[in-house]
Amino acid sequence: MMDKKKKAGIIVDVLMFALLLIQMLYVFTGNTAHEILGIGFFACVVIHIIIKRWWCASLFKKRESKRSKLRLTSDIITVLLICCIIALMLSSMGVSRLIFPWFEYLGSADLHRYLATAVLSLAALHGGMYFIIRAKKKKKAITLTALAVIAAAAVGLALVPYMNRHFKKVDISLSEKVSGDKAEWTGGRVLTVYFTRLGNTDFDDDVDAVSGASLMIADGELMGNDQLLALMMQDITGCDIKPVTITGKRYPSSYNDTIGVAMDEKRNNARPAIEKIDISGYDDIVLIYPLWWGDVPMPVATFLEENDFSGKHIYLIATQGSSGFSSSTATVKKLASGASVEEVMSIYCDDIPDSRQRLYEWVKNR
Ligand SMILES: Cc1cc2nc3c(=O)[nH]c(=O)nc-3n(C[C@H](O)[C@H](O)[C@H](O)COP(=O)(O)O)c2cc1C
Known part of the structure; x- marks a missing residue:
């Protein structure tokens, strides 16, 4: 019969991994549940480490025989995992907006996401190594573990962001987000110029306002991220504020078709x-644009080339699905002759509705 400690250990481990997966679905759970479940996850980690404290002691113990290659690999993965978990906890x-609003370091949402993905993949590897080391029928265990690791990594790296972006409806109250x-x-004197799909696209009536489609519903109306x-x-x-609006053929309603058209452009x-x-009446231009194929959308290139930016300052705010500023800054510098160009922030598309505070802090402190 399995002793109580072992049983408790298994329950904590399963709970810990389940919580980690649920935490990846942030856009569905919302911030409050995410922060509370996060505390639950870290509590499980602490219990797990207390139960396995013998392992920590064994790391520093002098050994008679050499550590096997498998065990050494497993120990390295575990140490890496612990480092990533500590970094994830700090980030x-x-x-945090609810429980630790006073903690002012490591406030990057991008860093937080990367660390969470690293923890998920390393946790899967860590669990896998545990089974490999103990498995009698090693071949079968290795195959199963490899499959589990690939599945966990796929969930963390691809499926979760995909689901977040393509199935999460974004329905906001304009006054709540903007005022x-x-x-x-x-x-x-400052002018904000922005480009967004809305106003440049013939949308079907039933288009999905999901963040992956760069659209949301604000007070019942379609609205573009930027x-x-x-x-x-x-x-x-x-x-x-002024939008960049194309005058010729508009972009197709389908997100995927727009991707194709933008690639050709x-x-x-x-x-x-x-x-x-x-x-002409402005000294400073805040330019807000989505990354399209790692660059400014071509209508923004038209705007930059058509105007005289001599002596003006351009402040860049990019929105994106993963790529930072990519090569857009270099393009703006090349096309907006005579301007000084400064990167301000690159915002992940899911974070856009909650970005007002970041913008406010930037304006206040610049
Ligand atoms: C044609 C097209 C190309 C895109 N290319 C990229 C890209 O290269 N890198 C990236 O991180 N996001 C890319 N995205 C995602 C958009 O930058 C992101 O969804 C943005 O928030 C859209 O803003 P909007 O609603 O104002 O158009 C692309 C989106 C579209 C429609």
């Missing part, structure tokens, strides 16, 4: 015609 506090503290724009950011900038600073270095935007 959880850094991004708030004001900050004065110091320096010159449009929402522009409205936030306007509310914070009182600045004028980038390949051909196209300059789609746009409505004129007069920037």
Whole structure:
């Protein structure tokens, strides 16, 4: 019969792994549940380490015989996992809005996501190594473990972000997300120029407002991600905002078809015609754009080439599904001749509705 300690250990391990998977589905659980379940996860980790404390002691023990290669690999994975869990715990506090709002370090949501994915994959490996080492029929155990690790990594790396972006409906209250503290724009006169799919696309009536489609519903109306950011900038600073709007053929309603069209445009270095935007009365331009194929969308390239930016400052805010600023900064520097160009922030598409505070802090402290 299995003793009580062992049973408790297995229950904690299963709970820990289940919590880790649930935590990856942040967009479905929401922030409050995510933070509370996060505490539960770290509590399970602490209990797991207490139960396995013999392993920590064995790490530093002098050995008569050499550690087998398998055990050495397993120990390295475990040490790495513990380091990542500690970093994840600190970054959880850094991004916390509910339980640890006073913790001001490691506040990057991107870092938090990367660490969570690393923990998930290493945890799967760590569990796998445990079974391999103990398995009598090694071949079968290795195959099963390899499958489990691939499945866990696939869930963490691909399936969760895919589900988040393609099945999560984004339905927001505009006043709740956009209105708030004001900050004065110091320096010159400022204009926010943004590009978004909405206004440049003939959407079908039944298009899905999911974050992966770069769309949301705000107060019952369709809204573009970057449009929402522009409205936030306007509310914070009182600045004028202007969209980049194409005048020719519009983009297709389907997200995937738009990807194809955008690829052709980038390949051909196209300059789609746009409505004129007069920037002559402004010193500072805040340029908000989605990354399209790691670059500015080609209509934004048109805007940059058509205007005289001599002596002006351009502040870049990119939105993206993973890629930071990619090569967009270099493109803006090349096309907006005479301007000084500064990267401000690159926002992951799921984080856009909750980005007002970041924008406000930037304007206040710049
Ligand atoms: C045509 C197209 C290409 C894209 N290319 C990238 C890319 O290269 N890298 C990335 O991280 N995200 C990419 N995305 C995701 C968008 O940058 C992201 O969803 C953005 O928030 C969309 O903003 P919008 O709703 O204002 O159009 C692409 C989206 C589209 C539609």
